[in-house]
Amino acid sequence: MGSGHDTRVAVVVVTWNSAGVIEGLLRSVQGSRLDGSVRLIVVDNASSDSTVQVVRELMPDAEVLQAxxxxxxxxxxxxxxxxxxxxxxxxxxxxxxxxxxxxxxSMLEELRESGAGIVVPRLVDEFGALRLSLRREPTVLRAWGEALLGGRRAGRFPPLGEVETRAEAYDRRTEADWATGAAMLISRECLARVGAWDETYFLYSEETDFALRARDAGFALRYTPEAVAVHHEGESHESPALFSLLSRNRVKLFRSRHGAARTALFWSGVFLGELIRAARPTRRAAAWALLGNVRGVARPSS
Structure with missing residues (x-):
């Protein structure tokens, strides 16, 4: 890490039974070169493995907060x-x-030069293949477009897909409505204006909510391909419980920004998409979860 003090960056990592992956992240933070100083803060959500021990052994200067x-x-x-x-x-x-x-x-330079409130990097898998991380604002049309066409096909057409699936869009600096929250740089001014992340989401859609609130407050989200980070695939695509939570929180997020009628149409599109793909256990579980939550669609988000 750099030894200067031009820019002070707080690197915040939330862990939960992350002993198998946290070492790689810590070593990459240690190997970072930048004009400024880094303060690493690890917030551990009651891990039952050796996550905290690994952090303290590898980076004794890191601040560990145990929730x-x-x-x-x-x-x-x-x-x-x-x-x-x-x-x-x-x-x-x-x-x-x-x-x-x-x-x-690279993320710091983009934040400073663009005047944005949020900057995200190019995400790739462990083999260097692009991960589709940029997103468009959720709409009724996009929910139905993804349901009927599939997310990857619908994403080629901005009005019809929430996920930006055009590879060429990731080759240049651009703005997005929101992006996956695996790696996200937020300016002090943006956080002060927008406020804390909404803790009622627990997991999934919290970054969507924050990015859209930031946009509402005048802070753009910028993507820069010069900054590259490797992201291993999460568990949501394999775990029925996590994928169900992801789907339900998509509706919760939409409901927080729109009225009952539009939310019902959005829910219908999301539900149809899961129902069409119910041969997969994760999608079948999501459909059941959405069906079980149908009475709460029109209620205010909580």
């Missing part, structure tokens, strides 16, 4: 950012992220 319970991703990030004190920006990372040597510096 005492699995409080969720948003709560962990809020705790970490609150503990960061006087810093210029906050880099929020999943524990399975691997940073390139210049990733943080």
């Amino acid at each position: 005492g319970r699995n409080a969720g991703y948003a709560a962990g990030m809020n705790a970490g950012m609150a503990a960061a004190g006087d810093c210029d920006s906050y880099l929020l990372l999943n524990p399975d992220i691997r940073l390139g040597p210049t990733t943080i510096q």
Whole structure:
């Protein structure tokens, strides 16, 4: 890490039984080259493995906050950012992220040059293949477009898909409505204006909510391909319980920004998409979860 003090970055990581992946992240943070200083804060959500021990052994200077319970991703990030004190920006990372040597510096430069409130990097898998991380604002049309066409096909047409699936869109600097929250740099001014992450989401859609609220407040989200980070695939695509939570929180997020009638149409599109693909256990579980929550579609988000 750089030894200068031009820019003070708080790197916040939320862990939960992350002993198998956290070492790679810590070593990539240690290997980062940037004009400034990094303060690493690890918020542990009551891991039952050796996550905390690994952090303390590899990076004794890291600040470890123990939540005492699995409080969720948003709560962990809020705790970490609150503990960061006087810093210029906050880099929020999943524990399975691997940073390139210049990733943080490239994100900082984009944040400074663009005047954006949020910057996200190019995410790739462990083999270097692009991960589709940019997103468009959820709409009724996009929910139905993805249901009928499939997410990858619908994403080629901006009005019809929420996920940006055009590879060429990831080759240049651009803006997006929101992006996956595996690696996200937030300016101090943006956080101060927008406020804390919504902890009622527990997991999934919390980054969507924050990015859209930031946009509402005038802070753009910028993507820069010069910053590259490796992200290992999460469990949501394999776990029926997690995928169900992801789907339900998509509706919760939409409901927080729209009225009952539009929310019902959005829910119908999401539900249809899961029903069409119910041969897969994760999608079948999501359909059942959405069906079980149908009475709450028109209620205010909580």
